[in-house]
Amino acid sequence: MANPSSKLMEFEQVFRLFDKDGDGKISASELRLCMGMIGEELSAEDAECLVESADSNSDGLLELEEFQRLVDAEGEEERRRDLRAAFEMYEMEGEGCITDKSLKRMLSRLGTSKGLEECRAMICRFDLNGDGVLSFEEFRIMMMV
Known part of the structure; x- marks a missing residue:
């Protein structure tokens, strides 16, 4: 298991990849572009909704901490879906x-x-x-x- 500082460094690298213009923030269009590059199609409306859901300072952009919360929330939802599928197998x-x-x-x-x-x-x-x-x-x- 990676130590917390190593994990944070990896996360910061991912953030920088998404931050195409290097302004320290990720816009909905940058999010959509990067998701498309990894094979995940995201509509403009969905990208806006995702940014809005994690944008705690209401500037329409994701800073590092906001982006991390968004990724963590998406990961938690995926784990919950996987767990639900496993539960249904046993049920x-x-x-x-x-x-x-x-x-x-x-x-x-x-x-x-x-x-x-x-x-x-x-x-x-x-x-x-x-x-x-x-x-x-x-x-x-x-x-x-």
Whole structure:
């Protein structure tokens, strides 16, 4: 894992690449241009919305800290989508939660054989409200551990 100062230096390099005119700020058009260069098409309206969502001083431009918040927020949303997809694989019964049976079935598909009691014990460790199943939020917490 990269140390924080190394990560910041890498982030600053990315920021400078996006800052085409070198003014220390990224405009919506610069954001759109750079996203297009990496294969991510972004409409002018979407670029404006993204800048506006992170522009804390309302100047219509992203400074380094604002750009970092935007990237962090986008990364968090992507992680949440990935986690939701994983949750749905385990959920399998359309109940909006992971049960001991659905956990057992998914673990079997992954090549790990566990009995229902073992699955109940696994669920119990992260079942914060004591209902015997894992909600998405409980699953999210479990995956962070």
